[in-house]
Amino acid sequence: MPFEWIAAVRFLREGRMQSLFIIVAAAIGVAVIVFMSALLTGMQGNLFRRVLSSQPHIVLERPQEAARPLRQPEHGQAGAAILQVPSPRPDVIDQWQKVRDEVRLRSDILAVAPTVSGPAFVVRGASSQSVSVTGIDPEQYARIVPLPEKIVAGSYRMTTTDVLIGQTLASDLGLRLGDKLRLQAAAGRAVTLNISGIVDLGSRGANQRAIYVLLATAQNLLGLTGGVSSINLTVPDPFDAEIIARSVANQTGLEALSWIASNNQFFLGLNAQKITSQAIRVFVGLSVAAGIASVLVVSVVQRSKEIGILRAMGGSRGQVMRVFLLQGAIVGLLGSVAGSAMATLLVAAWRMLARNPDGTPMFALQISPGLYLLTALLATLTGLVAAVTPALRAARMLPVEAIRG
Incomplete structure (x- = not known):
């Protein structure tokens, strides 16, 4: 030594x-x-x-249009400004397939899943309950939110006639696997589906309103044929979600909301x-x-x-x-x-x-x-x-x- x-x-x-x-x-x-x-x-x-297991890291949506003033009151005169209110239209992302393909090429994005979401009513006998319908591509959405791991009854089977519902909703309405469920949208469209699975999202509020159907089924029910209302993203490091969201927003021109912005206190x-x-x-x-x-x-x-x-x-x-x-x-x-x-x-x-x-x-x-x-x-x-x-x-x-x- x-x-x-x-x-x-x-x-x-x-x-x-x-x-x-x-x-x-x-x-x-x-x-x-x-x-x-x-x-x-x-x-x-x-x-x-x-x-975060029940929500994506980043959500891309169509930017909201604000009301624009057409004429301001002259100086010293009373009166209100005349505003041009944008005409209501469905919240559909234009050319969403192109946006999806562009985002997939980024090295800081792990998974991309388009979704269609909107309000509807579950009708069972003489009772009805307001729910939130989410149309998904089962394979792509499972990479964003691990729904197969949240199944407490049934299976993660998604066809045009199947539906996944929250655990609390099933308990409130007395629904079981194999029962028929009628969904009715505000515009009057309705569809009858078979309950193939019951999920537990870890929150009573989410379990009381959650309805998952196939993407095409939600598009037809909510009147968004061929369109999507949002594109969900997952990133490697959740703490970088806000920075990546700003970069994606600049690239696509869409509004990008990260989990950090929506769960700021957490x-x-x-x-x-x-x-x-x-x-x-x-x-x-x-x-x-x-x-x-x-x-x-x-x-x-x-x-x-x-x-x-x-x-x-x-x-x-x-x-x-x-x-x-x-x-x-x-x-x-x-x-x-x-x-x-x-x-x-x-x-x-x-x-x-x-x-x-x-x-x-x-x-x-x-x-x-x-x-x-x-x-x-x-x-x-x-x-x-x-x-x-x-x-x-x-x-x-x-x-x-x-x-x-």
């Missing part, structure tokens, strides 16, 4: 208790950082599944949670670095005579400095290994203890191998940086003064 390694390992062995305490402190800091990272990732994933809460977690990691890392530096400073004082003898025997300042830098790096590395093991035990304990009232896990908690490697690298670098000041102090010692003490 090189001289610096031999000296560094011997110094650590001679001060066993000091070395043990600082390694344990580093291990606790690493365990906290790794466990918190896994906990935050699992929590965010759980929140995303609960909030996004602010997630962002605050993320910043808080990062701040805690930084302070834990600083406390570990301060502990390593303090122990190494004490080690320099205790071993001043050894340092003086090494210098008198021909050891260079660089060699002495590398001895203490290696001590800091070794402490950081050993602390990261022990801390990763502690974090793994904490995750195992969390999986056993953190459960919902029905006994199911609260949310998935995993530690990726990349997190272990990153933490080991950061802990080693932290120990190396923390050892800079003690190493400089040791390297600057004069041999005669160091031997005299």
